Amino acid sequence: MATVTQPPPPAPTSAPAPQVKPARGRGRWTPYLLLLPGLLWLFVFFVLPVVYQASTSVQTGSLEQGYEVTWHFATYADALSAYWPQFVRSVLYAASATVLCLVLGYPLAYLIAFRAGRRRNLIMILVIAPFFAGFLIRTLAWKTILADGGPVVEVLNALHVLDVTSWLGWTAGDRVLATPLAVVCGLTYNFLPFMVLPLYTSLERIDPRLHEAANDLYARPATTFRRVTLPLSMPGVVSGTLLTFIPATGDYINADLLGSTDTRMIGNVIQTQFLRVLDYPTAAALSFILMAAILFAVTSYIRKSGTEDLV
Amino acid sequence: MTFVNWFRRRLVVLAGLLTLGYLLLPVAVVALFSFNKPKGRFNYEWQEFSTDAWKDPCGVSGLCGSLSLSLRIALWATLGATVLGTMIAFALVRYRFRARGAVNSLVFLPMAMPEVVMAASLLTLFLNMGVRLGFWTILIAHVMFCLSFVVVAVKARVMSMDPRLEQAAQDLYAGPLQTFLRVTLPIAAPGIAAGALLAFALSFDDFIITNFTSGSTVTFPMFVWGSAQRGTPVQINVVGTAMFVVAVLLVLVSMAVGNRRKRQKA
Amino acid sequence: MKTTHGTNAHGGDVRLTGLGKTYGAFTAVHPLDLTVPEGSFFALLGASGCGKTTTLRMIAGLEEPTSGTVHLGDQDVTALPPYKRPVNTVFQSYALFPHLDVFENVAFGLRRRGIRNVKKQVGEMLELVQLGEQARKKPHRLSGGQQQRVAVARALINHPKVLLLDEPLGALDLKLRRRMQLELKRIQTEVGITFVHVTHDQEEAMTMADTVAVMNGGRVEQLGPPTELYENPRTTFVADFLGTSNFIEADVDTRSGDDLVLRAGGGKLVLPSARNSGPTAAGGKVLLGVRPEKISLVHADDAGRIPEGRNRITGRISDSSYLGVSTQFVVDSPVCTAFEVYVQNIDRDPRLVPGTEVVLHWNPAHTFGLDAAQSLPAGAVGPAGVETAAEEAA
Numbered sequence: 001m002a003t004v005t006q007p008p009p010p011a012p013t014s015a016p017a018p019q020v021k022p023a024r025g026r027g028r029w030t031p032y033l034l035l036l037p038g039l040l041w042l043f044v045f046f047v048l049p050v051v052y053q054a055s056t057s058v059q060t061g062s063l064e065q066g067y068e069v070t071w072h073f074a075t076y077a078d079a080l081s082a083y084w085p086q087f088v089r090s091v092l093y094a095a096s097a098t099v100l101c102l103v104l105g106y107p108l109a110y111l112i113a114f115r116a117g118r119r120r121n122l123i124m125i126l127v128i129a130p131f132f133a134g135f136l137i138r139t140l141a142w143k144t145i146l147a148d149g150g151p152v153v154e155v156l157n158a159l160h161v162l163d164v165t166s167w168l169g170w171t172a173g174d175r176v177l178a179t180p181l182a183v184v185c186g187l188t189y190n191f192l193p194f195m196v197l198p199l200y201t202s203l204e205r206i207d208p209r210l211h212e213a214a215n216d217l218y219a220r221p222a223t224t225f226r227r228v229t230l231p232l233s234m235p236g237v238v239s240g241t242l243l244t245f246i247p248a249t250g251d252y253i254n255a256d257l258l259g260s261t262d263t264r265m266i267g268n269v270i271q272t273q274f275l276r277v278l279d280y281p282t283a284a285a286l287s288f289i290l291m292a293a294i295l296f297a298v299t300s301y302i303r304k305s306g307t308e309d310l311v
Numbered sequence: 312m313t314f315v316n317w318f319r320r321r322l323v324v325l326a327g328l329l330t331l332g333y334l335l336l337p338v339a340v341v342a343l344f345s346f347n348k349p350k351g352r353f354n355y356e357w358q359e360f361s362t363d364a365w366k367d368p369c370g371v372s373g374l375c376g377s378l379s380l381s382l383r384i385a386l387w388a389t390l391g392a393t394v395l396g397t398m399i400a401f402a403l404v405r406y407r408f409r410a411r412g413a414v415n416s417l418v419f420l421p422m423a424m425p426e427v428v429m430a431a432s433l434l435t436l437f438l439n440m441g442v443r444l445g446f447w448t449i450l451i452a453h454v455m456f457c458l459s460f461v462v463v464a465v466k467a468r469v470m471s472m473d474p475r476l477e478q479a480a481q482d483l484y485a486g487p488l489q490t491f492l493r494v495t496l497p498i499a500a501p502g503i504a505a506g507a508l509l510a511f512a513l514s515f516d517d518f519i520i521t522n523f524t525s526g527s528t529v530t531f532p533m534f535v536w537g538s539a540q541r542g543t544p545v546q547i548n549v550v551g552t553a554m555f556v557v558a559v560l561l562v563l564v565s566m567a568v569g570n571r572r573k574r575q576k577a
Numbered sequence: 578m579k580t581t582h583g584t585n586a587h588g589g590d591v592r593l594t595g596l597g598k599t600y601g602a603f604t605a606v607h608p609l610d611l612t613v614p615e616g617s618f619f620a621l622l623g624a625s626g627c628g629k630t631t632t633l634r635m636i637a638g639l640e641e642p643t644s645g646t647v648h649l650g651d652q653d654v655t656a657l658p659p660y661k662r663p664v665n666t667v668f669q670s671y672a673l674f675p676h677l678d679v680f681e682n683v684a685f686g687l688r689r690r691g692i693r694n695v696k697k698q699v700g701e702m703l704e705l706v707q708l709g710e711q712a713r714k715k716p717h718r719l720s721g722g723q724q725q726r727v728a729v730a731r732a733l734i735n736h737p738k739v740l741l742l743d744e745p746l747g748a749l750d751l752k753l754r755r756r757m758q759l760e761l762k763r764i765q766t767e768v769g770i771t772f773v774h775v776t777h778d779q780e781e782a783m784t785m786a787d788t789v790a791v792m793n794g795g796r797v798e799q800l801g802p803p804t805e806l807y808e809n810p811r812t813t814f815v816a817d818f819l820g821t822s823n824f825i826e827a828d829v830d831t832r833s834g835d836d837l838v839l840r841a842g843g844g845k846l847v848l849p850s851a852r853n854s855g856p857t858a859a860g861g862k863v864l865l866g867v868r869p870e871k872i873s874l875v876h877a878d879d880a881g882r883i884p885e886g887r888n889r890i891t892g893r894i895s896d897s898s899y900l901g902v903s904t905q906f907v908v909d910s911p912v913c914t915a916f917e918v919y920v921q922n923i924d925r926d927p928r929l930v931p932g933t934e935v936v937l938h939w940n941p942a943h944t945f946g947l948d949a950a951q952s953l954p955a956g957a958v959g960p961a962g963v964e965t966a967a968e969e970a971a
Binding site for chain 1: 401422
């Protein structure tokens with residue numbers, strides 16, 4: 001498995017310049033035949049569901065009598081007015097987690113790309129391997145780590161960190177578990193590899209001679225980083241933030257396992273509405289709003305960061 | 312002064328290692344608590360050392376059944392997603408055709424969508440169709456969301472491949488099929504393997520989409536979720552630790568084999 | 578454009594003292610003493626892996642020496658990081674910043690040194706390298722030759738005491754390389770900065786440099802002006818790396834005035850003592866060398882017409898190839914198999930075909946003597962990568 005040195009970045013990385021133009025003419029139908037099964041699958045089980053969801057969101061009725069499309073857009077207004085705090089919270093938590101991932105992940109990606117030497121593969125394995133211990137199991141481990149009266153909480157308490165975070169509203173009293181801090185901490189942890197891998201990929205592509213050239217041209221290490229390394233790693237930063245922010249916004253596992261009823265995110269609401277309350281129109285409307293918001297945010301972000309060739 | 316300099320020069324390394332520690336800490340806790348002997352139903356507090364759970368990993372009802380179900384789903388989903396995804400990747404890299412951009416975006420979209428949205432919309436489709444939720448709906452969903460990741464992995468590999476290699480093969484009397492089997496496929500193999508591995512890991516570990524499409528069927532992540540509400544058996548930690556260790560060992564072994572092969576070639 | 582530093586005569590010399598570099602058990606550069614005079618165009622020439630680039634990088638500060646010091650004029654810069662050294666580098670394949678346009682690439686060094694108003698300076702520099710029109714283009718949109726000039730401009734604008742060039746023309750095609758050689762020489766004359774140039778291309782080194790140091794296995798084999806290196810090489814490596822040489826194993830027989838008389842096979846050959854770096858005592862083994870283009874070739878029937886006082890060897894043509902400006906003969910002789918001879922195509926003698934008996938003769942002043950205890954190099958053309966250059970020279 002040659003996947004360690006070149007990890008399969010689940011990232012929409014920027015494509016290298018197109019190479020030789022593939023042959024035309026012979027086998028004109030081959031590409032369509034190759035595409036057909038996969039695209040059909042995506043169409044039936046990805047595009048069509050979105051359409052159904054849109055239709056469900058404007059239906060009225062009940063489980064017993066069945067639903068009917070009545071173009072009842074009020075569902076959207078009701079859903080928004082009832083659940084806007086969860087929307088705002090989702091964006092806040094996901095944004096905080098994304099920033100934390102960037103701050104924590106950049107040094108690690110830098111370390112792997114430039115300073116690890118022969119240990120590069122080993123560190124890479126250590127970054128990816130926790131995936132295999134299971135998302136839920138790892139998240140549950142945070143319950144132990146952040147347990148009330150546990151060593152982490154004790155130390156934070158002794159250093160009066162918790163006083164500050166309580167005052168900020170991130171924690172409550174001498175508890176970390178069941179607070180926003182715990183949820184953000186879990187989100188950061190779970191999506192950190194999605195930040196590190198694309199960052200590493202784009203850092204690794206930087207020609208080390210560019211660093212030498214900057215050094216040679218009177219740039220100190222810090223300036224070299226700011227003027228050369230950071231700008232050249234922007235594609236990694238962009239895809240890393242997307243890969244972290246998107247799943248973090250829709251996540252409900254962390255909020256459920258590490259949070260409380262005060263930390264419910266929009267994912268929790270959609271899940272409960274769909275699977276427990278069985279209010280399909282409201283759930284579909286919320287999900288649709290989330291989708292639209294994410295798509296809008298992603299496209300404008302990509303456009304603004306000037307890396308449209310990312311896709 | 313020298314210490315300050317030493318510290319400054321190694322600041323990045325230290326920060327990176329701290330992050331690595333952050334990534335590994337929960338795994339260490341999981342491993343440690345697989346040797347715990349909890350008092351109540353929850354395995355969150357350390358009590359005493361015990362290897363009971365390791366001796367009897369299937370001792371909790373439903374755990375091993377859910378594990379084998381997850382493995383089966385992951386294998387089938389990997390197979391499906393890898394075949395379909397590889398075909399799409401080849402079409403995208405090797406051919407020019409109309410609507411190439413549209414296909415690209417369609418493949419990209421599932422990765423740019425929160426899982427909960429995909430899960431919820433799939434559920435509305437299944438409900439509207441009156442499909443019974445279970446093994447097949449989970450499998451369908453898993454193939455769908457793993458597909459894009461396979462495409463990305465294979466595409467990256469095929470794109471970095473020198474197209475002249477195929478021309479060289481054809482120049483040396485290999486027909487289109489021969490060229491594909493003897494040159495293209497072997498070279499693309501690492502990318503396909505990477506995509507397959509990613510698909511397997513994603514499918515095996517998936518919770519959110521499974522949560523919506525499983526009905527009353529219980530995969531391993533579903534089992535863990537359920538036990539988080541009712542009481543976490545130590546065996547869960549055993550499974551998590553074992554998977555981690557097996558994954559690391561597999562990678563190390565394959566790397567050692569790869570290294571030896573490289574040395575033999577040299 | 579002239580640099581203003583250096584008040585005394587040797588203010589800008591580059592002085593390497595005992596400068597060496599080892600990587601574990603491997604010695605890249607053996608401790609080296611070298612002075613590059615201010616304002617000169619100096620070339621480090623050698624095959625890849627000979628230590629020339631490592632030497633250059635130690636001057637730039639990109640590589641930390643294991644031993645020795647680097648002085649720029651009176652200043653010891655050994656401990657200075659690259660960003661504090663008044664030295665700039667034109668990197669191999671240029672290392673232009675891909676995210677910055679040409680203007681910003683060139684302005685990079687000025688801005689880092691806190692210079693605010695860079696517009697005029699950058700403009701002038703771009704004019705010097707004839708890139709005024711391209712200022713706002715990104716590097717990847719430029720041709721190879723243009724990129725090369727950006728790299729030179731980016732380094733030169735800082736008025737370094739020394740400009741280091743690491744295989745600056747390696748990525749260019751032959752015609753462009755020739756043009757850029759002249760261009761670089763023009764720029765160097767114009768700005769008067771010391772250039773230290775690393776290359777594996779002997780022709781490039783000879784065209785541009787005032788002084789060439791030929792490196793091999795981490796050591797400087799010979800140092801001097803190109804003509805001296807070519808006319809009077811002192812090691813077989815230099816003799817073979819710069820152009821082609823024919824070697825004859827000979828024993829010292831007698832001394833006659835300023836010349837040595839040597840015995841090879843049955844005949845006698847004359848070698849000026851001043852051009853001998855081998856043993857001089859009678860019976861000493863000398864490797865006698867002569868360049869292919871210094872030799873004249875006549876049909877054996879015309880041997881009587883060869884003037885007195887010339888070294889001569891008999892042999893038989895085994896191969897001849899027509900190269901346009903010249904014809905290259907390979908001659909088998911008792912003292913040396915595969916003797917190479919280049920004959921200008923002025924009046925071609927139709928009798929000179931393979932199998933013909935011929936006499937080779939040359940002016941003894943073109944002979945050079947080496948110590949035969951040195952092993953004869955394996956190939957007649959020298960290390961890989963030099964063949965093309967040697968052929969072009971022919």
